[in-house]
Amino acid sequence: MFSRETYIKKRKSFIRALNERGISRGTFILLANGASPRNYQSNCYPFRQDSSWLYLVGTGLADCGYALDIESGRSYLYADEQSLDDVIWTGSPPSLHELAYSIGVEGVWPLSALQSLVAERLAKKEPLFILPPYRCEQQARLAELFGVAPSLQVEALGRFIDPRVILAFVSAREIKDAEEIDEIERAVTATKTVHEELLYSFEPGWTEKAAADYVLSRASAMGFELSFATIATCRGAVLHNSPTAYAATAEDTFLLDAGLEMPSGYAGDLTTTFPVGPRFGAQARAIYEVLYQAFGVAAATLAPGVRFLDVHTQASLTIADGLKSLGLMRGDPHDAVHEGAHALFFPHGLGHQIGLDVHDMEGLGEDYVGYGDELRRSDQFGLRSLRLAKTLKPGMVHSVEPGIYFIPQLFRKWRAERICQDLLNYDIIERWMSVGGMRIEEDWCITESGARRLGPAFDKTVEALERARSVQ
Amino acid sequence: MFSRETYIKKRKSFIRALNERGISRGTFILLANGASPRNYQSNCYPFRQDSSWLYLVGTGLADCGYALDIESGRSYLYADEQSLDDVIWTGSPPSLHELAYSIGVEGVWPLSALQSLVAERLAKKEPLFILPPYRCEQQARLAELFGVAPSLQVEALGRFIDPRVILAFVSAREIKDAEEIDEIERAVTATKTVHEELLYSFEPGWTEKAAADYVLSRASAMGFELSFATIATCRGAVLHNSPTAYAATAEDTFLLDAGLEMPSGYAGDLTTTFPVGPRFGAQARAIYEVLYQAFGVAAATLAPGVRFLDVHTQASLTIADGLKSLGLMRGDPHDAVHEGAHALFFPHGLGHQIGLDVHDMEGLGEDYVGYGDELRRSDQFGLRSLRLAKTLKPGMVHSVEPGIYFIPQLFRKWRAERICQDLLNYDIIERWMSVGGMRIEEDWCITESGARRLGPAFDKTVEALERARSVQ
Numbered sequence: 001m002f003s004r005e006t007y008i009k010k011r012k013s014f015i016r017a018l019n020e021r022g023i024s025r026g027t028f029i030l031l032a033n034g035a036s037p038r039n040y041q042s043n044c045y046p047f048r049q050d051s052s053w054l055y056l057v058g059t060g061l062a063d064c065g066y067a068l069d070i071e072s073g074r075s076y077l078y079a080d081e082q083s084l085d086d087v088i089w090t091g092s093p094p095s096l097h098e099l100a101y102s103i104g105v106e107g108v109w110p111l112s113a114l115q116s117l118v119a120e121r122l123a124k125k126e127p128l129f130i131l132p133p134y135r136c137e138q139q140a141r142l143a144e145l146f147g148v149a150p151s152l153q154v155e156a157l158g159r160f161i162d163p164r165v166i167l168a169f170v171s172a173r174e175i176k177d178a179e180e181i182d183e184i185e186r187a188v189t190a191t192k193t194v195h196e197e198l199l200y201s202f203e204p205g206w207t208e209k210a211a212a213d214y215v216l217s218r219a220s221a222m223g224f225e226l227s228f229a230t231i232a233t234c235r236g237a238v239l240h241n242s243p244t245a246y247a248a249t250a251e252d253t254f255l256l257d258a259g260l261e262m263p264s265g266y267a268g269d270l271t272t273t274f275p276v277g278p279r280f281g282a283q284a285r286a287i288y289e290v291l292y293q294a295f296g297v298a299a300a301t302l303a304p305g306v307r308f309l310d311v312h313t314q315a316s317l318t319i320a321d322g323l324k325s326l327g328l329m330r331g332d333p334h335d336a337v338h339e340g341a342h343a344l345f346f347p348h349g350l351g352h353q354i355g356l357d358v359h360d361m362e363g364l365g366e367d368y369v370g371y372g373d374e375l376r377r378s379d380q381f382g383l384r385s386l387r388l389a390k391t392l393k394p395g396m397v398h399s400v401e402p403g404i405y406f407i408p409q410l411f412r413k414w415r416a417e418r419i420c421q422d423l424l425n426y427d428i429i430e431r432w433m434s435v436g437g438m439r440i441e442e443d444w445c446i447t448e449s450g451a452r453r454l455g456p457a458f459d460k461t462v463e464a465l466e467r468a469r470s471v472q
Numbered sequence: 473m474f475s476r477e478t479y480i481k482k483r484k485s486f487i488r489a490l491n492e493r494g495i496s497r498g499t500f501i502l503l504a505n506g507a508s509p510r511n512y513q514s515n516c517y518p519f520r521q522d523s524s525w526l527y528l529v530g531t532g533l534a535d536c537g538y539a540l541d542i543e544s545g546r547s548y549l550y551a552d553e554q555s556l557d558d559v560i561w562t563g564s565p566p567s568l569h570e571l572a573y574s575i576g577v578e579g580v581w582p583l584s585a586l587q588s589l590v591a592e593r594l595a596k597k598e599p600l601f602i603l604p605p606y607r608c609e610q611q612a613r614l615a616e617l618f619g620v621a622p623s624l625q626v627e628a629l630g631r632f633i634d635p636r637v638i639l640a641f642v643s644a645r646e647i648k649d650a651e652e653i654d655e656i657e658r659a660v661t662a663t664k665t666v667h668e669e670l671l672y673s674f675e676p677g678w679t680e681k682a683a684a685d686y687v688l689s690r691a692s693a694m695g696f697e698l699s700f701a702t703i704a705t706c707r708g709a710v711l712h713n714s715p716t717a718y719a720a721t722a723e724d725t726f727l728l729d730a731g732l733e734m735p736s737g738y739a740g741d742l743t744t745t746f747p748v749g750p751r752f753g754a755q756a757r758a759i760y761e762v763l764y765q766a767f768g769v770a771a772a773t774l775a776p777g778v779r780f781l782d783v784h785t786q787a788s789l790t791i792a793d794g795l796k797s798l799g800l801m802r803g804d805p806h807d808a809v810h811e812g813a814h815a816l817f818f819p820h821g822l823g824h825q826i827g828l829d830v831h832d833m834e835g836l837g838e839d840y841v842g843y844g845d846e847l848r849r850s851d852q853f854g855l856r857s858l859r860l861a862k863t864l865k866p867g868m869v870h871s872v873e874p875g876i877y878f879i880p881q882l883f884r885k886w887r888a889e890r891i892c893q894d895l896l897n898y899d900i901i902e903r904w905m906s907v908g909g910m911r912i913e914e915d916w917c918i919t920e921s922g923a924r925r926l927g928p929a930f931d932k933t934v935e936a937l938e939r940a941r942s943v944q
Contacts (some may be wrong), residue, residue, distance in 0.1 A: 036508050038520045039737075039828070041606045043700050045517040048510045087881045091710035133512045135606035166744035178586030209695065217692035219686045230517050265511075347560060354510075363512030409559045411519060 001264045002179055009057045010172065011104075014056065015073055017168035018465050021074055026127030028068040028165070029118065029145070032061060051356035051363070052131055052137075052215070054265045055173050058103045061094075064112040066105075067432070069433070070129075070299035074106045078114035118145050129165045130157065130348040166368045170361055174353060174369070175395035181445055181454075183266035184354060184397055187227070188443050188455035191260045192267035194218045195460075199468050204276050205251045207245035208232050210214060215258045227259035227358040228269035236273060236437030237405040238249045239342055239348060250277030253284050253436055256313040267358040268398050271441030272460065278470040283435050288462055290322030294402040295440045295460075298350060302392065302444055302451035309375065309389035312350040315402045316342050323404075328432060330422045341420035343382025344410060344429075352387040354443055359387065360397075397454070401441030406433045473734045474651055476576035479530045482644065483576075486528065487545055489640035498599030500540040500637070501617070502592065506609055518697070519746055522610075523828035523835070524603055526737045527645050530575045533566075536817045537586040537617075538577075546578045548681055550586035553656050577942045579779075590617050596827075601637045602629065606835040633845060641834055646825060646841070647867035653917055653926075655738035659699070660915050661926035663732045666690045668930070671940050676722045681703050684715035698732035699739035700831040708745060708909030709877040711820060717880060721745035722749030725756050725908055731830055735857065739830040741871050743913030752934060752944040759876050760934055762794030766874040767912045767932075770822060774864065774872070774916055775922035781847065781861035784822040787874045788814050795876075800904060803895045812890035817855025817884060823871040824859040824916055830867075831859065865917045867927070873913035887935045 010322065027193065032053050036046040049060050057066045057077070064079035077100045084095045091444070121128050133139040134363045140155065148156035177405075194215055202211060202311040219226055232250050234240040234409035236255035248254060254276050259269035274283075280288055298315040320333035320342040328345075329336055336342050353369060354361035361369045370388040371377055378384055388398055413419075413432065443454045490496070504525050507516040521532050529538045529549070536551035550574045554565045572580040593600050600618075605611040620628035649654065666687055674683060683704035691698055705713040706720050708727035718724060726748050731741035743761065747753075752760055770787040792805035792814040800807055800817075808814050817846065825832035825841060833841045842860040843849055845854055850856055883905065885891075887898045915926045 036510075036517060037607050038508075038517070038833075039523050040831065040833075042834065043830065045508060045510070046701065050510050084881060084885065088879055089711045091707065092715050092881070134509050136612055140608055211694045213695050220689035220692060223681065223685050229518065235563065237559045241563050261832045358515065359512065361512075362514065363509075407560055409556060409564070413556065 001054075001058060004102055006176065006177075007056070008104040008178060010056060011068060011075060012073065014169060014172040015068075015070060017171045018070055018165065021164040021168050023070060023127075023129075023162070023164055025071040026129055027117070027121055028070060029114070030057065030066040030068075030100045030131065031056070031138060031141055031145075031343045032059075032064045032066070033135065034063045034141070036135070037111035038139070049265065051361070052169070052173075054356050057105075058399075061099065062190070063111075065111060067114060067117055073131075077103070077105050077108040078111045079108060080111045091358055100204060105400055115145060117146065122147065128158045128160050129162055131166065131237045131364060132188070133157070133171065139248060154353060156176065163368070166232050166364050168216045169373070169374060170364060173355065173361055175397070176355060176397050180266065181395075181397065183262050183264050184268065184443070185454045186447075187224070187260050187262045187268035188270070189257065189268075190219075190222055190224055191270050192458050193222070194258065194260065194453045195256060195272045196468075197269055199272060199274055199465070200277065202248070202250055202254060203276075205247050207247050208234060208241075209245055211254070211256065212243035213259075215256070217254045219260050223258070224260040224262065227261035227269060231257035233254065235278070235434070236403075236439065238437070239381045239403075239405070248276045251281065252276040253280065253438065255437060255439060257439065257441065261358075264321050265356045265358070267354055267374060268455070269354055269358050269440045269441065269443060270458075271401055271439065273438040274465045277468055279466050281433055283377070284438070285462055286326055287432070287435050289439055290319060290326070291402055291404050291438050292438055293322060294318040294459060295381050295400065295442075299403060299442075299444070299451070299453070302447065303448065304392055304394050304446050307375075307389065307391050308351065308370075309400070311400075312383075312389070313337060315350050319402065319404060320365075321347050324362060327428050328425055330425055336420070339420050339423060340382050341423035343380070344420075345384045345404045345406070346402065346416055347385060347405070347407070347410070348403065349383075349386030349388065351401055353396065355397060356438050362387075392451075394448045395447050396446045397443065398446075399441050399443050401439055403439035404435075404436065406435050407437070408433060473526075473530060476574055478649075479528070480576040482662070483527060483540060483547060484545065485647075486641060487540075489643045490637065492541055493636040494544060494635070494638050495599075495601075495636055495640070497543040498601055499589070499593055500542060500601045501586070502528060502538040502540075502603065503610060503613055504529070504531075504536045505539070505607065506535045506613070508607070508609070509842070520697075523737060523833070524645075526828050531571060531575075533571065534581075537583060540591055548578075549575070549580040549769065550583045551578050551580060552583045575889070575932060584712040587617060594619065599893065600632050601634055603638065603641065603836060604633050605629070606685060634766060635840070638836050639844060641837060642840050642844070645827065645833055647865060648827060648917070649867070652738065652827065653869065655734050655736050655884050656740065656915070656917075657926045659696070659732050659734045659738050659740035660742070661740075662691075662694055662696055663730065663742050664733065664927045664930050665694070666726060666730065667742050667744045668940075670728055671744060671746055671937070673944070674720070674746075675749065677719050677846070679717050679719050679744070680706060680713075680715035681717055683728065684730075684798060686908050687728070691732050694732070696732040696734065696777035699733035699741060701933060702730035703727065704721045706748070706908070707873075708911065709879045710909070711875075711877070720748045720759045723753065724748040725752065725910065727909060727911060727913065729913065733830070736896065737828045739826055739915065741826055741915060742829050742930075743873055743911045744930075745910040746937045747941055751938050753907075755904055756910070757934055758798055759907050759912055761878050762798070763874055763910050763912055764933060765788040765794060767800075767872065767914075770872045771914075771916070771923070774835065774918065776864055776866050776918055776922075779847070779861065779863050780823065780842075781858065781872070783872075784855075784858055784861070785809060787822050787872075788818060791818050791874065791876060799900050800897055801895055804898055808892070808895045811895060812852045812854050813893050813895035815852070816886055816892075816896060817875070817878070818856060818874060819854045819879070819906070820875060820880070821855075821858030821860065825868065825870045827869060834859075839865060864923075866918050866920045868918045869915065871913050871915050871920075873911055875909065875911035876907075878907050878911070880905060
């Protein structure tokens with residue numbers, strides 16, 4: 001996808017990061033993804049290459065392997081030529097040595113050579129490193145490669161998974177270069193197009209499922225994949241609601257959280273909340289105003305050197321303050337945020353990194369990606385769901401997505417257990433429960449001097465949304 | 473999806489089929505599918521329930537279990553209630569006992585009870601039966617359930633996979649009732665709509681990828697899934713070509729093999745081959761005429777009591793005869809088909825069963841489904857790719873899909889090895905290679921007296937296709 005120079009550069013920055021963490025020799029092994037069976041072996045889901053592979057190796061070829069010698073920086077692709085039967089059914093493959101050249105590796109060897117390489121390194125007790133597998137098939141293939149087959153033992157593979165390697169890889173992958181930011185921005189721009197199309201097309205009577213189908217339909221027509229399962233719902237208070245057959249009424253508030261993915265794998269991720277009728281109800285409008293303010297405060301706080309944990313806190317304070325002014329909360333907003341009272345309304349984190357994964361690198365472990373060795377994750381309700389906390393650096397790309405929700409089950413439990421009752425006006429909150437849930441999400445890139453919102457402008461003020469919903 | 477009576481009836485016909493094969497006691501265990509990770513653990517492909525589960529148990533609930541006592545016919549669902557965290561993120565689940573009632577099982581127990589049940593049956597050495605797993609995760613879950621964890625051993629699970637159980641299950645599942653045929657017909661009808669839309673919309677300059685995106689886009693807009701990865705190609709001679717960035721020219725012939733899947737899981741599967749310009753080229757037209765004739769002969773041969781192997785042979789004879797009249801083959805067509813010479817052009821089988829899987833029940837083993845204990849699969853090139861061979865029965869639903877291809881790699885190999893050189897005019901064939909590949913596919917249901925093509929009429933004569941391509 002990118003030039004061979006780009007991949008060579010990426011491998012160099014990974015090796016530099018490994019060296020900084022005290023790893024200067026050994027072999028780093030990566031496997032490409034294989035097919036993922038849907039309803040029988042040969043009927044597979046659309047192939048998705050592994051994101052770490054896309055980052056470091058850079059080819060869409062399935063079922064192959066890669067080895068990087070950390071000391072010399074030399075790396076090889078391992079792949080098999082196709083049989084005549086394969087050619088009849090799936091066509092001539094790309095020439096492997098041309099492919100190897102295009103991604104800047106030293107050469108290409110048969111897959112069996114990777115098995116020999118690993119066996120030899122194991123025999124000589126030389127260091128071998130892998131990344132944690134997230135697919136069962138991948139785990140089984142690694143187990144076989146490392147001679148722990150046929151058992152499927154996380155423990156047996158665990159000794160090849162070195163936290164320093166993960167942290168080094170994250171520190172390389174999390175800084176996006178100009179080409180990567182461009183890819184993400186194209187994904188965000190296309191995502192915005194689909195959100196705006198739905199904003200203008202949606203009508204009372206549409207089901208949630210129809211809205212989700214619309215998003216997939218438009219994404220496909222534009223040549224994009226979805227970066228995650230679309231959330232399209234009148235019940236925004238269910239955070240990851242699967243679209244249902246519920247038909248929206250003019251009184252509902254609709255929440256669309258959907259992202260498109262570039263053919264290269266880079267993702268966009270936006271959330272838009274809008275009234276199904278031409279106007280928000282009075283309570284929904286008031287809550288949306290608080291939310292929009294929190295979104296603005298968070299966005300204005302973004303800069304290199306700032307901890308995202310503190311941005312989350314600023315957004316939380318704004319929400320607590322706003323809800324206090326509406327009478328739903330009371331006391332000092334700082335106390336409320338410290339006690340976690342605001343998490344009754346905002347039980348998730350403010351954002352996550354975005355890149356080749358929509359929750360970038362989440363397969364490597366959320367804490368490595370969002371906290372590193374700088375911070376430890378809180379176990380307080382709400383805060384424990386914060387995916388990104390660490391200090392922002394130029395080149396990082398992430399979402400900002402505050403939300404305010406009225407979740408019946410959570411409300412009932414907290415009220416019954418009198419949680420933070422000095423900070424929450426439960427009797428008043430009860431009268432606002434029908435507001436449901438709202439979220440605003442946009443994607444940002446940290447620059448040398450501040451931060452830049454990705455994609456074209458998308459006015460999400462109450463006025464702009466109501467205008468859009470009125471011109472049907 | 474269907475009524476509880478329907479599921480009760482299906483279980484009874486499965487038990488009857490088991491009894492006929494000498495199995496009258498023991499416990500049959502089935503696991504629902506779980507989520508399938510795409511690019512990290514929690515970013516999953518769209519959930520697809522297992523087809524055997526949909527057939528026998530009938531709920532879309534993920535990660536649960538089912539046990540059927542073969543002697544008493546009593547069966548239970550095994551599923552866990554959701555935690556508050558689950559409810560906050562994914563909403564209130566359906567009430568499990570209401571669900572259990574709606575699918576006609578005796579009751580619902582926690583998932584751990586299934587573990588106890590299996591342990592108890594194992595301890596008492598009572599018979600336990602499972603179906604072969606086709607997903608790695610499923611295999612791992614079964615291994616754990618059957619106490620062969622943490623090893624991933626096909627062999628260890630193998631002793632619970634009884635061919636008689638598979639054959640009994642196939643004999644129940646392959647006879648579709650009126651409700652099922654109705655579901656399949658709705659899938660076929662929607663599939664036909666999309667094929668016709670593409671037939672009228674496609675223009676020179678469109679890429680193969682754009683055509684595949686168009687199909688997904690239209691399917692999604694109609695609320696359907698795809699039943700398999702769309703084949704949309706100007707290079708029909710690559711049987712399962714993945715759509716590329718190649719832009720079609722007016723001289724190309726386009727092949728679309730695409731199917732839609734109902735929300736219930738039932739599939740459609742059609743192939744349409746058409747000229748990109750307003751007319752087929754002279755050679756392409758001549759080949760298409762032969763193909764259309766083979767399609768017609770096959771369709772006219774379908775009836776209960778007829779072996780699909782013989783239908784395949786009739787289609788093969790028609791192809792050999794037609795290619796002889798064009799000068800590409802020579803000698804007696806019966807000899808050619810006996811020797812497999814026609815497989816140079818028609819290297820795959822005439823069709824496959826269709827139902828909850830587009831290749832119905834393929835996950836249980838192709839030979840169980842297509843050959844049963846009646847026939848053995850040939851190892852002759854071409855014939856060995858025939859998925860369905862056995863005797864047709866009323867209620868069976870299957871595709872009819874003859875194809876004629878000019879595959880360069882296969883041609884070069886056969887010519888070099890002088891394969892069937894008394895039956896093939898290689899010098900003449902060489903001048904027809906640019907025809908590429910063509911296939912016609914429609915879906916049929918076997919009735920008491922004959923067979924019925926599913927879905928509305930779809931005229932695939934040269935004249936009709938050229939007419940469609942001329943009215944742009």
